[in-house]
Amino acid sequence: MSDEADVGHDESEEGAVDEEAGDGERAAETALADAVAEYDDALAAEVAALEREAAESAERVEELESSLRRTKADFQNYKKRAKKRQEQEKARATEDLVARLTDVRDNLVRALDQDADADIRPGVESTLETFDRVLGEENVEIISPEPGQSVDPERHEVMMRVDSEHPEGTVADVYKEGYEMADKVIEAAQVTVSDDEK
Template identity: 55%
Template structure:
């Protein structure tokens, strides 16, 4: 390409002349091959600008959708948390209502003035059965190992070792029952452990 053509291309790179010709057309007047190359470049630039515009629109759309999804997820988390709190509150209310019945029965037993100890004992037994039904409905079960049972470190708390007819290292007696719920120990059973009779 001649120096004159290069100078013409540089001079007209950023604007069209008064005739309205494109840069490629003006360059082609001086160098047809270079003009064709410029035309190809202009077409490629226009294509890339279109692609960039489409990509920017897509990014904007995806950003808006992502923000909407994030907002939906936050709302879902809040609703789920609120539902859990509502369920927990209702469960607590239900448990308290059932315990109130137990308390009422204990109150009636204490108000009994007949002096009939056996009748009082029977009333307390019935109240305890009612309380056990409440615990059972909540999935709470008693931990009360039998004498001679193996000691379970997860469910039993050893209080002391005592002489006993039971095999050495096994449960001799239950000092206080334990309780578990859903496989989780709420309170371990307190037990004494046999040291054996000492007889050879």
């Protein structure tokens, strides 16, 4: 006999046991009502009504528990679908960004394909403009403080202090630009800071 047949056989046996238990409970309830009826018919009717109410309540509890199990299963399935959809959207967003970045790379390859003595600066500047546009479309801002601007420790990394014509403690020069996205600093700008005001 197969495992499935065994499972079905066990379930039918369990059902039979449950049914027998239910029959036994009903018989006990009837016996109780009959026993009370020997002494007081009104009380027996009340007992029978309470027993019916208890049976209905038990049935309602079973229905609610079954409904709760289905709801929990539905919620788990919803969470799985939502996670999968989020992963798909993230993958599509990444694909879009990569597609735009490949254009920038193609431009750089074309610039390097020029003759060794060719002036490639205009091509590189054009490529940089394209790249900056892509960053802008992704809400990336370049952190490039002007000389004389106050130092912001959240957005500027001080590399060294130097003599400069700008007020003491302000940005003297930008050593390396930084990047910020959605109000979060991805990379702080590296700056030199004025040591003395001249």
